[in-house]
Amino acid sequence: MKKGEKRKLELLKIAYKMFLSKGYENTSVDEIIEEAGIAKGTYYYYFESKEQMLEEVIEMMIGQEAEMARQVLSSNLDVVQKILGIMAAFRPAPEEATIENALHQQENALMHNKVLKRLVAEAIPLLSEAAEEGIRQGIFNCDHVPERVKILLIVGNELFDDGNFTENDVTVFIDMAEKLFGAKPGSMEYVKGLIGQMEMQ
Amino acid sequence: MKKGEKRKLELLKIAYKMFLSKGYENTSVDEIIEEAGIAKGTYYYYFESKEQMLEEVIEMMIGQEAEMARQVLSSNLDVVQKILGIMAAFRPAPEEATIENALHQQENALMHNKVLKRLVAEAIPLLSEAAEEGIRQGIFNCDHVPERVKILLIVGNELFDDGNFTENDVTVFIDMAEKLFGAKPGSMEYVKGLIGQMEMQ
DNA sequence: CACAAAATCGACTAATAGTCGAAAAAATAT
DNA sequence: ATATTTTTTCGACTATTAGTCGATTTTGTG
Numbered sequence: 001m002k003k004g005e006k007r008k009l010e011l012l013k014i015a016y017k018m019f020l021s022k023g024y025e026n027t028s029v030d031e032i033i034e035e036a037g038i039a040k041g042t043y044y045y046y047f048e049s050k051e052q053m054l055e056e057v058i059e060m061m062i063g064q065e066a067e068m069a070r071q072v073l074s075s076n077l078d079v080v081q082k083i084l085g086i087m088a089a090f091r092p093a094p095e096e097a098t099i100e101n102a103l104h105q106q107e108n109a110l111m112h113n114k115v116l117k118r119l120v121a122e123a124i125p126l127l128s129e130a131a132e133e134g135i136r137q138g139i140f141n142c143d144h145v146p147e148r149v150k151i152l153l154i155v156g157n158e159l160f161d162d163g164n165f166t167e168n169d170v171t172v173f174i175d176m177a178e179k180l181f182g183a184k185p186g187s188m189e190y191v192k193g194l195i196g197q198m199e200m201q
Numbered sequence: 202m203k204k205g206e207k208r209k210l211e212l213l214k215i216a217y218k219m220f221l222s223k224g225y226e227n228t229s230v231d232e233i234i235e236e237a238g239i240a241k242g243t244y245y246y247y248f249e250s251k252e253q254m255l256e257e258v259i260e261m262m263i264g265q266e267a268e269m270a271r272q273v274l275s276s277n278l279d280v281v282q283k284i285l286g287i288m289a290a291f292r293p294a295p296e297e298a299t300i301e302n303a304l305h306q307q308e309n310a311l312m313h314n315k316v317l318k319r320l321v322a323e324a325i326p327l328l329s330e331a332a333e334e335g336i337r338q339g340i341f342n343c344d345h346v347p348e349r350v351k352i353l354l355i356v357g358n359e360l361f362d363d364g365n366f367t368e369n370d371v372t373v374f375i376d377m378a379e380k381l382f383g384a385k386p387g388s389m390e391y392v393k394g395l396i397g398q399m400e401m402q
Numbered sequence: 403c404a405c406a407a408a409a410t411c412g413a414c415t416a417a418t419a420g421t422c423g424a425a426a427a428a429a430t431a432t
Numbered sequence: 433a434t435a436t437t438t439t440t441t442c443g444a445c446t447a448t449t450a451g452t453c454g455a456t457t458t459t460g461t462g
Binding site: 229230242244245250251 | 448449450451452453
């Protein structure tokens with residue numbers, strides 16, 4: 001009863017690495033079991049299907065990222081930095097992510113989508129709390145916070161995830177963020193440098 | 202030399218329907234050739250691979266949609282309606298789209314992504330032109346128009362494509378759009394009803 | 403009509419996710 | 433200790449899939 005859980009975790013970790021480095025579609029079950037040194041039947045003893053395994057892998061990674069994000073939320077950074085930090089937390093750990101990060105390549109669309117969906121669901125409450133904090137401090141001023149946070153997440157991901165973005169993209173993104181939350185014009189300007197750094201690795 | 206082109210178009214149309222109704226991943230080459238009544242070899246005489254065929258199908262649908270969008274752009278609708286109309290043009294024709302529209306189901310992530318990417322590339326210039334028109338008319342006021350248009354497209358798609366959106370989502374989206382383009386507060390309010398209609402059918 | 407080019411055929415391959423019944427290992431009861 | 437049940441592991445097997453290839457037919461052309 002204990003051995004099983006350990007094996008499952010081991011398989012999840014192996015799959016996590018492989019999915020992230022070469023993509024979900026490009027990783028075969030045969031490769032996973034070879035890497036793990038087990039037989040086909042053992043794999044399917046622990047997972048219903050490859051896709052169900054993907055769900056569990058995503059659950060695992062989102063769990064870790066949410067952990068980090070919660071730490072950022074309960075830190076004493078200023079609100080804008082918290083928001084940025086939470087958004088930064090919800091991406092693959094740099095050690096795991098290869099330069100050719102599979103999450104962003106076209107062929108890995110299914111995994112990317114599933115991750116994005118879970119990520120949005122998980123990040124909205126945390127970011128909303130940070131934004132509410134900003135409202136209480138008087139640096140933000142807006143209604144419908146979760147909906148605004150959702151837009152921020154969607155744009156942030158779609159715009160910056162693939163690394164193909166210009167300085168103007170960043171400028172407009174920040175301008176949008178300020179207006180979205182009713183922040184003072186230019187008050188998020190200083191974030192600009194941070195985004196560049198973050199994304200470039 | 203003429204027969205070939207006709208056959209290819211026929212295959213593209215069949216695939217277009219099938220991809221849209223049951224999804225790209227869930228449509229096998231065998232099913233396509235059965236529907237078309239041809240042999241495997243014939244299929245691969247016209248297409249390098251299934252994925253390459255997908256590219257051509259997408260090119261075909263985007264082409265049609267861009268055509269409609271250009272008509273909207275050159276119409277005498279007001280600017281905001283033009284923008285909305287162009288965005289509406291870039292989605293599967295309602296006759297083809299099943300209730301269970303394949304474009305939006307999880308499993309069709311690859312196709313969805315490819316369509317989105319091509320769509321954004323194609324729609325940005327048209328929407329930018331409409332927005333510039335708005336600027337000239339003094340109802341918009343902003344810089345970096347294409348980058349702002351890109352954000353509008355991204356959010357519009359990600360938010361409304363799956364049909365899972367609330368009234369607040371629409372409200373915030375419109376508010377964002379107004380601020381993004383520097384329009385007068387409330388000036389796009391009247392669009393609200395239209396979006397609801399558009400998406401529900 | 404002869405020849406070449408274009409189009410079509412379908413059996414075959416390789417890779418893949420998933421199945422299943424049997425065997426081994428571990429835990430539990432007697 | 434031994435028998436029995438439960439958990440875990442095994443790997444050969446199936447079905448489906450994208451894609452290949454040489455042979456054959458159809459079509460256009462000198």
